[in-house]
Amino acid sequence: MKKSITPNQIKQNNRSLIYHYIYENKKVSQQDISYNLRLSRPTVTTNLSALEENGMISKDGQIDTEFVGRKASAYSIIPNYRISIGVEILEKEIKIIAVDLYGEKIDHMVSAINFEYNETYFKTLCNTILEFTDSLKIEDHQILGIGFAVQGLISPDKQTIVYGKILSCTGLSITELSQHLPFPCCFIHDADSAAISELWVSPELTDAFYLSLSKHLGAAIISQGQILSGKHGHSSTIEHIQMQPNGLPCYCGQKGCMETLLSMSSLLPGNENAEDFFKKVRQKEPASLERWNNFLTNLASSVNMLHLVYDTDFILGGYLAQYLCRQDLDFLHEKIQQLTPFSEAHDFLLISKMPKHNISIGAALPYIQAFLNDPAI
Numbered sequence: 001m002k003k004s005i006t007p008n009q010i011k012q013n014n015r016s017l018i019y020h021y022i023y024e025n026k027k028v029s030q031q032d033i034s035y036n037l038r039l040s041r042p043t044v045t046t047n048l049s050a051l052e053e054n055g056m057i058s059k060d061g062q063i064d065t066e067f068v069g070r071k072a073s074a075y076s077i078i079p080n081y082r083i084s085i086g087v088e089i090l091e092k093e094i095k096i097i098a099v100d101l102y103g104e105k106i107d108h109m110v111s112a113i114n115f116e117y118n119e120t121y122f123k124t125l126c127n128t129i130l131e132f133t134d135s136l137k138i139e140d141h142q143i144l145g146i147g148f149a150v151q152g153l154i155s156p157d158k159q160t161i162v163y164g165k166i167l168s169c170t171g172l173s174i175t176e177l178s179q180h181l182p183f184p185c186c187f188i189h190d191a192d193s194a195a196i197s198e199l200w201v202s203p204e205l206t207d208a209f210y211l212s213l214s215k216h217l218g219a220a221i222i223s224q225g226q227i228l229s230g231k232h233g234h235s236s237t238i239e240h241i242q243m244q245p246n247g248l249p250c251y252c253g254q255k256g257c258m259e260t261l262l263s264m265s266s267l268l269p270g271n272e273n274a275e276d277f278f279k280k281v282r283q284k285e286p287a288s289l290e291r292w293n294n295f296l297t298n299l300a301s302s303v304n305m306l307h308l309v310y311d312t313d314f315i316l317g318g319y320l321a322q323y324l325c326r327q328d329l330d331f332l333h334e335k336i337q338q339l340t341p342f343s344e345a346h347d348f349l350l351i352s353k354m355p356k357h358n359i360s361i362g363a364a365l366p367y368i369q370a371f372l373n374d375p376a377i
Contacts, residue, residue: 086364147363191218193362300335317352
């Protein structure tokens, strides 16, 4: 027998509908809400009052109209009613960012802390995070949670690092961090994190192969708007596809993996500065330009192989994305055309729309999305 909907559920549903309508439209009038949601004016008025009293929305000026008379009050959500924290853990530093309900940066910081798999490091990391959250001048209950982006594969429940050779952190449990923090915590693979941020800024995106061209190479497969993890949790680990059997050693123990050809570590050995390198490339300095063209040639070969497996858009992201330009895409497309048996359209290679802070922001976004998806708003 089908259960009937209770008056309280109807009330909750109406409130959620109104909140999301304001969220999506940024600045709306009571009349807009009533008309577009087909709700009575008294229902809208009651729910707006409740949402305003709870600190979730506020009056935000007035709505301009073409009609003569009193202008209608405008309502907007309060973006920092709830916030989320993203932390990117790297070998020699951590990057922390706070984002509001729109995924917009509130503040961020970088701290030079060398990773170590021990209690001293965990306490130092967590104390740094707490100092950062204290500086935001907000209440603890406003923080939805902390996402830790790491260079490693994560268990399905996001509680354990199941493969973490780069930082030698295989087996690390989130409890090592969460025991020092008063917020929910989870791990997220850094490439997945970057892809999540891409989905956030491109809600129309449904299917794509995201390449994270950062210090280390990573990737994520986006299908029907979701990140695919695979049966055993290691889908899209293209960095360990062997391209040159007698090539340079990879951290996985094999030789000639894509990681050794397409990571920024392979492009910029030592402490070479990316800004300086690409300045030389754009000025067509011979040695730098030759190195860059070799990198792009290897990238074209890898993309062509992957594109033959998965015929979809390829998004070039990660820290390298901010240095890419149209002529690089043209170079890649020309090289791919020489390799592929098909006549490829020029539209499947894209540069990330979110090249800055993409990993740390992406680590924070799942908590924001979970809040917005909560029917109890």
